Amino acid sequence: MREIAYDDLVKSVKAMVMHTASHLPEDALKAIEKAYEEEKSEVAKSVLKQILDNAQLAKSEDRPLCQDTGLAVYFINVGEDVKVVGGSIRDAINEATEQAYKEGYLRASTCDCFDRHNLKDEVGYNLPAVIHFDIVPGDKIEIEYAAKGGGSENVSRATVLAPAQGKPGIMNFVKQVISDAGPNPCPPIIVGVGIGGTFEVAAKSSKHALFREAGTPNPNPDLDAFEKELKEELNKLGIGAMGMGGTQTVLAVHIEKNPCHIASLPVSVNVQCHSSRHSHITL
Amino acid sequence: MAEYHMTTPLSDEDVSKLEAGDIVYLSGTIYTARDAAHKRLVDLIEKGEELPFDLKGSVIYFVGPTPPKPGEPIGSAGPTTSYRMDSYSPILIKHGQKGMIGKGKRSQEVKDACKEHKAVYFGATGGAGALIAKAIKKAKVIAYEELGPEAVRELEVENFPVTVINDTKGNDLYEMGRAKYEVKD
CATH class of the missing domain: 3.30.360 (Dihydrodipicolinate Reductase; domain 2)
Structure with a gap:
C-alpha cells in the first residue's frame, strides 16, 4: 500500500x-480570445477585451x-x-x-x-x-x-423529462435555462449538461462536465455532435458578453451521460462563468 | 453611444442625459452595499432614522470585495448580481439615490423607479475584479463591519468604467442588445 x-x-x-484564484487556465483564455476574434458587436467586444485584460493583470500582480x-x-x-x-x-x-x-x-x-x-x-x-x-x-x-462562483450557480437548473421528450426536449430545456439566465451568470459561459442517471447523478455530472478542458472534443462522437448543435443554438439567443447583446454567449457545451431508469430522463444544466477557474493534480 | 466623465454626487440633470449603452467614467465617492446592508438601510428609512451616508445624489456599488493585501485599499472588487437588491432599490431611489452599479437584469419596479425619480442602473464587467480594483483609490468601512465582505464601504474612485443598462427613459440595454443579435429560426 x-x-x-x-x-x-x-x-x-x-x-x-x-x-x-489568480491564473485563468489556458483553455478558458483561448476560448475567450477566440470569442473576441469572432464577436460582431463592438460593445460585447469591449467587454471581452476587459475580461482578457483582467486575466493578464490578475496573473502579473497575483490578484484574484x-x-x-x-x-x-x-x-x-x-x-x-x-x-x-x-x-x-x-x-x-x-x-x-x-x-x-x-x-x-x-x-x-x-x-x-x-x-x-x-x-x-x-x-x-x-x-x-x-x-x-x-x-x-x-x-x-x-x-x-x-x-x-455563486452568480453562475444561481441560474443552474435540473429537471426530469419524460423519455418521449428525448433530444428535442433536452435541447428545449437547456435553451430555456440559458435564455432565462441572460446576463446574470457572467457570459460568455461554459454550459455543463448532465443527462441520465438519477436526479442527483444528473446534477453531479453537469458539474463534473465543467471540469473538462474547454475546446476539447467529447470522446463520444454522438455527444460531440450534440454539444456542437447545442452551442450553435444557444449562441442564436444573442445574449453576448455580460448580456449586452452579441454573437458569443457560450464558449463551450460539455455533456456527460449516464444510463437511467426506463421511466426517466433526468437533465441538469450547470453554468460556469467566463472566469472558469479550475486545476488538477495527481499525487 | 456617447462617453461621459462624471463626478458624484450625481444630479437629475446628469442622469437625465444618459442613455442605455452610454459609457460613463465615474469619479468621486461611491458606497458599497449588498443584500444584507440594503435590508438594514431600508429598515432605517422605514423607522425614520438617519442613514450611515447621504443618499441624495449617491451611487451604490453592489460588491463584496476580497480582503485587501497589506498596503492596498481593496482586494478584487467586481460587481455582484443585482436582482437580489430589486426589492430594496426602489425605496432608496425614492429617497434620492441616483445610481446603482452591478451586473444582470433588474425588475420592472426598479426600471419604473429609475424613470419616475430619475436614476440609472450601470453595469460593470463581472469577473473583472482585479481590473476594476485599479479604479478604486481609497476604501473605508463606514457601517456594519460585522457583515465582513458585505459591510458598507465608502470608496474613492477615479474613472470607474461603467455602461448604462437602464436609463431614465425606460430603456434596457440587455433587451436592446439581445434583440439586435438574436437569431430566430
Missing part, C-alpha cells in the same frame, strides 16, 4: 488553490481574478492501493482550502442558509469544501478542483 503524508497533501492542494473566489469544489479519485498517513483526506482538503483562502486574501463566502451569517469563525474560513469522492483502482490520488 503506497503512503502519502498528510502534510504533503495539504501543501500540494493549498498551492493549487492559491494559484487557481474575481471577488467571488467561490466555494472550493473538488472531485477526488482515491486509488484502492494508496492511503494518507497522519490524518484523513477530507481533513487535509479542508485544511488546505482554509489556509489557501486565508493566506491568499481570498473571500470567505460560506454562510448559514437561513440566517445568512458567515460561517468563517465556527466552521472555518470558506469551509466546508465541497468534496465528491470516488474509489478507483490504482495507487494514486487524482484531484480536480474548481473555485465555483
Whole structure:
C-alpha cells in the first residue's frame, strides 16, 4: 500500500488553490480570445477585451481574478492501493482550502442558509469544501478542483423529462435555462449538461462536465455532435458578453451521460462563468 | 453611444442625459452595499432614522470585495448580481439615490423607479475584479463591519468604467442588445 503524508497533501492542494484564484487556465483564455476574434458587436467586444485584460493583470500582480473566489469544489479519485498517513483526506482538503483562502486574501463566502451569517469563525474560513469522492483502482490520488462562483450557480437548473421528450426536449430545456439566465451568470459561459442517471447523478455530472478542458472534443462522437448543435443554438439567443447583446454567449457545451431508469430522463444544466477557474493534480 | 466623465454626487440633470449603452467614467465617492446592508438601510428609512451616508445624489456599488493585501485599499472588487437588491432599490431611489452599479437584469419596479425619480442602473464587467480594483483609490468601512465582505464601504474612485443598462427613459440595454443579435429560426 503506497503512503502519502498528510502534510504533503495539504501543501500540494493549498498551492493549487492559491494559484487557481489568480491564473485563468489556458483553455478558458483561448476560448475567450477566440470569442473576441469572432464577436460582431463592438460593445460585447469591449467587454471581452476587459475580461482578457483582467486575466493578464490578475496573473502579473497575483490578484484574484474575481471577488467571488467561490466555494472550493473538488472531485477526488482515491486509488484502492494508496492511503494518507497522519490524518484523513477530507481533513487535509479542508485544511488546505482554509489556509489557501486565508493566506491568499481570498473571500470567505460560506454562510448559514437561513440566517445568512458567515460561517468563517465556527466552521472555518470558506469551509466546508465541497468534496465528491470516488474509489478507483490504482495507487494514486487524482484531484480536480474548481473555485465555483455563486452568480453562475444561481441560474443552474435540473429537471426530469419524460423519455418521449428525448433530444428535442433536452435541447428545449437547456435553451430555456440559458435564455432565462441572460446576463446574470457572467457570459460568455461554459454550459455543463448532465443527462441520465438519477436526479442527483444528473446534477453531479453537469458539474463534473465543467471540469473538462474547454475546446476539447467529447470522446463520444454522438455527444460531440450534440454539444456542437447545442452551442450553435444557444449562441442564436444573442445574449453576448455580460448580456449586452452579441454573437458569443457560450464558449463551450460539455455533456456527460449516464444510463437511467426506463421511466426517466433526468437533465441538469450547470453554468460556469467566463472566469472558469479550475486545476488538477495527481499525487 | 456617447462617453461621459462624471463626478458624484450625481444630479437629475446628469442622469437625465444618459442613455442605455452610454459609457460613463465615474469619479468621486461611491458606497458599497449588498443584500444584507440594503435590508438594514431600508429598515432605517422605514423607522425614520438617519442613514450611515447621504443618499441624495449617491451611487451604490453592489460588491463584496476580497480582503485587501497589506498596503492596498481593496482586494478584487467586481460587481455582484443585482436582482437580489430589486426589492430594496426602489425605496432608496425614492429617497434620492441616483445610481446603482452591478451586473444582470433588474425588475420592472426598479426600471419604473429609475424613470419616475430619475436614476440609472450601470453595469460593470463581472469577473473583472482585479481590473476594476485599479479604479478604486481609497476604501473605508463606514457601517456594519460585522457583515465582513458585505459591510458598507465608502470608496474613492477615479474613472470607474461603467455602461448604462437602464436609463431614465425606460430603456434596457440587455433587451436592446439581445434583440439586435438574436437569431430566430
